[in-house]
Amino acid sequence: MKKTAKAHSNIALVKYWGKKGDENLRLPVNSSMSVALDSAYTLTTVEWDAQLEQDEVGMIDDTFSEKEKVKVSKHLDRVREMAGITTRARVVSKNNFPKAAGMASSASGFAALSMAAASAAGLELSSKELSILARKGSGSASRSIPGGIARWNAGESSETSYAERVEFPEDWKIKILLVMAEDTSAKKVGSTEGMAIAPTSPYFDLAVSEGKKDIERIKQAMDENNWSGFGRVIENECYRLHMMCMTSQPNILYWKGMTVEVFQALYTLRDEGIEAFFTVDAGPHVHVICKEDEAEQVKEKLSEIDGIKTVVECGVGPEARTVEEDLF
Numbered sequence: 001m002k003k004t005a006k007a008h009s010n011i012a013l014v015k016y017w018g019k020k021g022d023e024n025l026r027l028p029v030n031s032s033m034s035v036a037l038d039s040a041y042t043l044t045t046v047e048w049d050a051q052l053e054q055d056e057v058g059m060i061d062d063t064f065s066e067k068e069k070v071k072v073s074k075h076l077d078r079v080r081e082m083a084g085i086t087t088r089a090r091v092v093s094k095n096n097f098p099k100a101a102g103m104a105s106s107a108s109g110f111a112a113l114s115m116a117a118a119s120a121a122g123l124e125l126s127s128k129e130l131s132i133l134a135r136k137g138s139g140s141a142s143r144s145i146p147g148g149i150a151r152w153n154a155g156e157s158s159e160t161s162y163a164e165r166v167e168f169p170e171d172w173k174i175k176i177l178l179v180m181a182e183d184t185s186a187k188k189v190g191s192t193e194g195m196a197i198a199p200t201s202p203y204f205d206l207a208v209s210e211g212k213k214d215i216e217r218i219k220q221a222m223d224e225n226n227w228s229g230f231g232r233v234i235e236n237e238c239y240r241l242h243m244m245c246m247t248s249q250p251n252i253l254y255w256k257g258m259t260v261e262v263f264q265a266l267y268t269l270r271d272e273g274i275e276a277f278f279t280v281d282a283g284p285h286v287h288v289i290c291k292e293d294e295a296e297q298v299k300e301k302l303s304e305i306d307g308i309k310t311v312v313e314c315g316v317g318p319e320a321r322t323v324e325e326d327l328f
């Protein structure tokens with residue numbers, strides 16, 4: 001059977017950075033929280049075909065590297081095991097955002113792949129089961145299954161480590177501005193590689209224990225409808241994560257000049273009464289979280305900064321779902 005799924009990318013407000021136990025299970029040292037992006041998604045079609053001798057994996061308007069193809073096949077093995085089949089699959093995937101834009105596609109990619117592959121194999125998985133499956137492909141993908149504002153509970157075992165939606169103050173109409181750097185020339189250290197060396201930082205234990213508090217602090221700020229407090233958690237956590245990266249062995253500096261200039265611009269805006277907050281993943285790009293009715297003023301301020309390639313405006317995205325838009 002052939003099925004197509006659509007899953008949205010997400011950005012972390014409290015991040016996942018470090019695994020515990022068996023690397024392959026992708027059990028995080030900390031719980032994390034994210035927001036799904038409505039304008040960045042992956043569509044993936046999977047067809048199990050008894051005629052195939054090996055999995056056929058491709059992308060529209062882009063390519064998978066050999067390493068990525070192996071990861072996809074390994075993920076299909078997990079679904080084969082769950083469904084009790086040995087059939088190979090044809091997989092075609094399409095991102096609506098270019099890989100070159102510098103946005104991580106593994107979250108939406110593995111969420112869409114998990115849902116399409118499981119559903120085409122006739123498995124009826126709950127959101128929790130899909131989140132667990134997606135997590136094994138790429139940790140952050142666990143949060144693209146529920147979408148919205150999601151919390152991935154670290155858990156103690158594979159069965160207890162999955163993401164769920166969390167309540168968000170209704171009147172917080174938020175926008176996420178993805179501020180993309182022009183200069184991405186630094187040596188790329190991917191998330192998997194970067195977090196593997198996190199324990200070499202002398203600040204690792206501190207970052208883990210503070211990260212545990214952050215997930216409670218951010219919940220409290222949301223429960224109390226405290227926008228400033230919410231932003232404070234996000235920015236403190238961002239600095240702490242990057243402090244850990246900068247002091248890992250070898251050191252990783254993800255930021256560019258433009259990254260810091262965006263921070264400064266947001267501080268200036270804050271003095272003028274506009275509260276927009278920043279966070280940064282494993283790269284130089286900045287994610288700005290602001291209120292919908294202030295997004296234009298924030299963008300205008302950002303337009304004064306050199307070195308920005310583009311600013312992509314996103315709203316909060318939905319959960320992963322199957323759709324009738326087969327790619328082949």
Ligand code: DP6
Pocket residue numbers: 011012014015016017026032104106137138139140141191192193281282
């Ligand atoms: C900085 O989910 O890409 O974006 O599980 O090794 O595939 P793997 O890592 P991945 O890491 C994402 C790291 C991050 C923070 C986050 O999304 O929480």
